[in-house]
Amino acid sequence: MNEQKDPQRLREEILDKVREYYRAEFGNNSRGGDGRIPYAGRVFDETELTYLVDVSLDFWLTAGRYAERFEQELAAFLGVRFCSLVNSGSSANLLAFMALTSPELGERRIRRGDEVITVACGFPTTVAPIVQYGATPVFVDVSLPTYNIDCARLAEALSKKTKAVMIAHT
Ligand SMILES: Cc1ncc(COP(=O)(O)O)c(C=O)c1O
Numbered sequence: 001m002n003e004q005k006d007p008q009r010l011r012e013e014i015l016d017k018v019r020e021y022y023r024a025e026f027g028n029n030s031r032g033g034d035g036r037i038p039y040a041g042r043v044f045d046e047t048e049l050t051y052l053v054d055v056s057l058d059f060w061l062t063a064g065r066y067a068e069r070f071e072q073e074l075a076a077f078l079g080v081r082f083c084s085l086v087n088s089g090s091s092a093n094l095l096a097f098m099a100l101t102s103p104e105l106g107e108r109r110i111r112r113g114d115e116v117i118t119v120a121c122g123f124p125t126t127v128a129p130i131v132q133y134g135a136t137p138v139f140v141d142v143s144l145p146t147y148n149i150d151c152a153r154l155a156e157a158l159s160k161k162t163k164a165v166m167i168a169h170t
Helices: 007-026 046-058 065-078 089-099 103-108 124-133 151-157
Strands: 115-119 136-140 162-165
Touching: 007 046, 046 065, 089 124, 115 124, 124 136, 136 151
Parallel strands: 115 136, 115 162
Antiparallel strands: none
């Protein structure tokens, strides 16, 4: 006869195994070893792998308890009242831009036809929300070797229609 196991105890056993698995498979190397955080690639530690398996055992596959905790703790860290977790950087850019079109901002809001200064060498979804909304992107070149916007040329891009500067730093 099968012994009935306590689900909570089983969960703890699984999570202990996950920690053991992490150490065996990934060691301490996923953060680059030298303390640097790589720009791209899979960057995670033992805690993140454990949380991932933990929520998978709830079979809660959309934003759930860890997402809520992340929003609260990030808001506290940043000293802001609200924080909304989204699925990607592109979605975050879209929401940030759309927030700037809100009528609540009165005359300061971005309207269709307004100009938004952005960087010529960047990620497509920095520019996409500007175009999608019907505003006009005005491109400023980068400076080398940083590949960041050339601040010395920002003034040239300014016009009476300019409402915002939307860029990402490399
Ligand atoms: C500046 C910038 N914006 C947006 C993104 C897009 O992020 P996601 O792939 O999460 O939509 C990237 C991705 O590398 C990025 O570098």
